[in-house]
Amino acid sequence: MVNSTMLDLGSNRSVIRELFEYGKKRAAECGAENVFDYSLGNPSIPSPAEVNENAVRIMRERSSIAVHGYTSAVGDNGVRTAIADDLNARFGTSYKKENLFMTCGAAASLISVFRALTVDHSSEILAIAPFFPEYECFVKANGGVFGYVPADVPSFQIDFKKLEAMISENTQAVIINSPNNPSGVVYSEETVARLADLLTQKSARFGHPIYIISDEPYRELVYGSATVPWVPSFYKNTIVCYSYSKSLSLPGERIGYVLVPSECDGFTDVYNAVAGGARASGFVCAPSLWQYTVGACASSRPDIAGYDENRRLLCGALTEIGYRFAPPHGAFYLFIESPTGDGASFSETAMKHNLLLVPGNGFKCDSYLRAAYCVDGEMIKRSIPAFRAAYLEATGNA
Amino acid sequence: MVNSTMLDLGSNRSVIRELFEYGKKRAAECGAENVFDYSLGNPSIPSPAEVNENAVRIMRERSSIAVHGYTSAVGDNGVRTAIADDLNARFGTSYKKENLFMTCGAAASLISVFRALTVDHSSEILAIAPFFPEYECFVKANGGVFGYVPADVPSFQIDFKKLEAMISENTQAVIINSPNNPSGVVYSEETVARLADLLTQKSARFGHPIYIISDEPYRELVYGSATVPWVPSFYKNTIVCYSYSKSLSLPGERIGYVLVPSECDGFTDVYNAVAGGARASGFVCAPSLWQYTVGACASSRPDIAGYDENRRLLCGALTEIGYRFAPPHGAFYLFIESPTGDGASFSETAMKHNLLLVPGNGFKCDSYLRAAYCVDGEMIKRSIPAFRAAYLEATGNA
Numbered sequence: 001m002v003n004s005t006m007l008d009l010g011s012n013r014s015v016i017r018e019l020f021e022y023g024k025k026r027a028a029e030c031g032a033e034n035v036f037d038y039s040l041g042n043p044s045i046p047s048p049a050e051v052n053e054n055a056v057r058i059m060r061e062r063s064s065i066a067v068h069g070y071t072s073a074v075g076d077n078g079v080r081t082a083i084a085d086d087l088n089a090r091f092g093t094s095y096k097k098e099n100l101f102m103t104c105g106a107a108a109s110l111i112s113v114f115r116a117l118t119v120d121h122s123s124e125i126l127a128i129a130p131f132f133p134e135y136e137c138f139v140k141a142n143g144g145v146f147g148y149v150p151a152d153v154p155s156f157q158i159d160f161k162k163l164e165a166m167i168s169e170n171t172q173a174v175i176i177n178s179p180n181n182p183s184g185v186v187y188s189e190e191t192v193a194r195l196a197d198l199l200t201q202k203s204a205r206f207g208h209p210i211y212i213i214s215d216e217p218y219r220e221l222v223y224g225s226a227t228v229p230w231v232p233s234f235y236k237n238t239i240v241c242y243s244y245s246k247s248l249s250l251p252g253e254r255i256g257y258v259l260v261p262s263e264c265d266g267f268t269d270v271y272n273a274v275a276g277g278a279r280a281s282g283f284v285c286a287p288s289l290w291q292y293t294v295g296a297c298a299s300s301r302p303d304i305a306g307y308d309e310n311r312r313l314l315c316g317a318l319t320e321i322g323y324r325f326a327p328p329h330g331a332f333y334l335f336i337e338s339p340t341g342d343g344a345s346f347s348e349t350a351m352k353h354n355l356l357l358v359p360g361n362g363f364k365c366d367s368y369l370r371a372a373y374c375v376d377g378e379m380i381k382r383s384i385p386a387f388r389a390a391y392l393e394a395t396g397n398a
Numbered sequence: 399m400v401n402s403t404m405l406d407l408g409s410n411r412s413v414i415r416e417l418f419e420y421g422k423k424r425a426a427e428c429g430a431e432n433v434f435d436y437s438l439g440n441p442s443i444p445s446p447a448e449v450n451e452n453a454v455r456i457m458r459e460r461s462s463i464a465v466h467g468y469t470s471a472v473g474d475n476g477v478r479t480a481i482a483d484d485l486n487a488r489f490g491t492s493y494k495k496e497n498l499f500m501t502c503g504a505a506a507s508l509i510s511v512f513r514a515l516t517v518d519h520s521s522e523i524l525a526i527a528p529f530f531p532e533y534e535c536f537v538k539a540n541g542g543v544f545g546y547v548p549a550d551v552p553s554f555q556i557d558f559k560k561l562e563a564m565i566s567e568n569t570q571a572v573i574i575n576s577p578n579n580p581s582g583v584v585y586s587e588e589t590v591a592r593l594a595d596l597l598t599q600k601s602a603r604f605g606h607p608i609y610i611i612s613d614e615p616y617r618e619l620v621y622g623s624a625t626v627p628w629v630p631s632f633y634k635n636t637i638v639c640y641s642y643s644k645s646l647s648l649p650g651e652r653i654g655y656v657l658v659p660s661e662c663d664g665f666t667d668v669y670n671a672v673a674g675g676a677r678a679s680g681f682v683c684a685p686s687l688w689q690y691t692v693g694a695c696a697s698s699r700p701d702i703a704g705y706d707e708n709r710r711l712l713c714g715a716l717t718e719i720g721y722r723f724a725p726p727h728g729a730f731y732l733f734i735e736s737p738t739g740d741g742a743s744f745s746e747t748a749m750k751h752n753l754l755l756v757p758g759n760g761f762k763c764d765s766y767l768r769a770a771y772c773v774d775g776e777m778i779k780r781s782i783p784a785f786r787a788a789y790l791e792a793t794g795n796a
Binding site for chain 2: 001002003004005006007008009010011042043044046047052055056059060063064065067068069071104105107108110111112115116117118119123138141142208209249250253265266269270271272273274275276277279280281283284285286288289290291
């Protein structure tokens with residue numbers, strides 16, 4: 001009576017969501033202060049003040065019809081120009097509004113691009129492990145083939161030998177996500193340059209462009225001296241998927257964009273096909289108030305001091321206990337090596353101490369666990385004994 | 399290099415959008431006051447005051463994290479309860495939050511349901527002409543078969559003989575839209591009851607439920623003594639798709655819901671498959687601020703006096719000239735019979751008088767034209783001579 005794929009997708013909660021629900025149950029049983037929930041990547045720092053200020057101002061100053069009416073499908077002109085100007089000021093580029101397509105957040109950006117590049121049922125999108133599990137669901141549920149390259153442990157850059165072996169004439173795009181969910185790793189310039197070289201060669205060999213889809217919701221979340229290379233400057237056939245969910249702490253509002261640089265091979269067709277992918281998926285326009293608001297806040301950056309403090313606190317304490325983890329330079333995730341070598345079993349050990357860590361198998365990296373440190377810093381302090389106890393239990397030193 | 403269907407969908411602007419762009423061009427050439435643009439169904443009355451008031455209040459009173467964070471995929475519990483309570487108060491039903499799934503507007507509602515009910519590539523969704531042209535694109539681009547029953551001219555109810563002949567074992571659902579875009583007609587209780595009877599028989603014959611998808615963005619826009627039957631009260635296998643775009647004048651914000659009554663055959667599977675359809679299409683959650691706002695405004699109704707005044711004005715003047723049209727009881731459209739019998743050619747005649755009417759062929763009703771009267775009433779007054787001149791020109795009485 002119903003589509004079995006949709007039924008599966010709608011019935012099966014993600015492991016992350018299961019853990020989160022378990023945490024709420026445990027909090028009710030033994031007190032919220034005794035549960036250490038690192039499961040969800042929900043921003044814990046508020047939006048910059050100017051976000052709400054602008055949203056309110058726009059509603060007060062403009063007519064209801066102007067604020068809440070349809071925008072064109074591609075997005076408001078002024079908003080797209082403001083975003084292009086900001087990108088140009090930062091990256092020395094010369095984008096125009098015609099390069100930008102406003103979307104209902106990262107998932108909408110990705111699906112619109114996946115549908116655009118899925119020429120037929122043999123078209124393949126490759127990801128690099130570890131990766132956000134919804135990639136696979138988004139590609140497969142929209143008619144494409146999904147593949148992935150195993151993780152390059154422990155640096156979490158790219159295993160180019162394995163990637164090279166996987167690229168075929170059916171490969172339409174390689175999706176990268178740096179700063180990375182779940183590893184927190186930022187790709188180096190060297191990694192991006194090598195990827196560009198490889199895809200240039202492979203595109204020539206197979207006679208069609210192989211695009212990079214650069215999924216960048218965490219672009220603004222980097223710490224210390226780390227920087228995020230601007231991928232289109234390394235490889236012209238890069239399509240950028242962006243979301244304001246993490247950078248402006250607006251995940252519930254569903255606002256982001258796709259950037260298709262004019263330098264892309266087949267620019268007009270790619271841009272129009274992205275628009276078609278959005279239309280086919282029911283994205284009439286991105287939410288209008290949030291378009292105007294992010295346009296007004298195009299140069300706003302998050303105050304990430306709180307995340308950075310959490311990161312230092314957690315990394316310091318875990319190192320002292322004996323944990324090892326991926327280089328924690330971006331996003332708000334720490335990717336922890338299981339002391340037993342198996343993420344799933346250690347997640348269960350940790351749960352006994354009311355410590356909720358997401359096992360890495362969902363991200364195709366079985367020996368690790370993800371801790372989302374977008375949490376209250378006090379929770380981190382309270383959680384250290386649990387981290388210690390779980391470690392000792394798992395390593396048999398309890 | 400790109401998907402040809404997506405490229406087509408993204409490259410080809412709709413006829414409505416073309417007309418609208420033409421109107422803007424003509425306005426620049428000969429003055430906005432001399433162009434009579436009836437092309438777009440964009441609400442012209444502002445949102446009820448409490449909409450913006452509540453949106454601002456929610457942003458002021460609650461933390462940024464609480465307002466802008468992810469809600470669960472199905473939508474906020476309190477919001478869904480508020481909407482269920484309002485429906486129950488109006489229709490004598492007993493819905494709960496578990497019957498509601500919040501969406502990013504009507505298109506998201508429809509696509510989620512279409513994907514849920516498209517079991518395989520033979521699954522068919524039937525519409526009743528005249529209908530919103532995106533239905534066809536939404537069904538076909540998501541793997542289903544689309545069919546439609548010709549319009550029942552001039553009453554614009556349902557031609558049951560033709561519908562009966564079209565229903566097959568592959569028919570998964572019949573989509574209805576009352577009050578109707580483009581005809582402005584409201585289905586009578588008799589029509590809904592006959593449809594229920596027919597689908598009950600056909601479901602029994604084919605051994606599976608044939609659902610009604612009741613697309614109701616115009617539910618609150620009815621005039622005079624007309625009433626809109628509550629379809630689930632007539633037929634248990636009714637899935638309601640709703641949007642606040644027209645009722646609260648929020649088309650740009652993308653907020654609506656799907657209602658799956660518990661009485662539906664296979665309720666749990668249908669509800670979960672709708673959730674899966676939304677997930678597969680990239681709808682992570684409906685925009686959170688607008689969820690909370692429509693929850694707070696669950697009992698708000700639009701002040702449709704302005705539309706009603708426009709309706710009376712336009713109907714009166716056009717009747718006097720000699721035009722005939724569908725019974726104009728709902729939505730904000732007048733569906734005008736072409737004086738020449740052909741909508742497309744009369745649309746061109748009207749354009750010569752700077753009068754923009756959408757030809758009915760896009761709605762699968764060639765001999766009619768749609769006039770969206772969600773416009774400034776003064777424009778209607780100024781447009782009457784153009785209506786008269788076009789009529790006289792077309793009928794050879796100029």
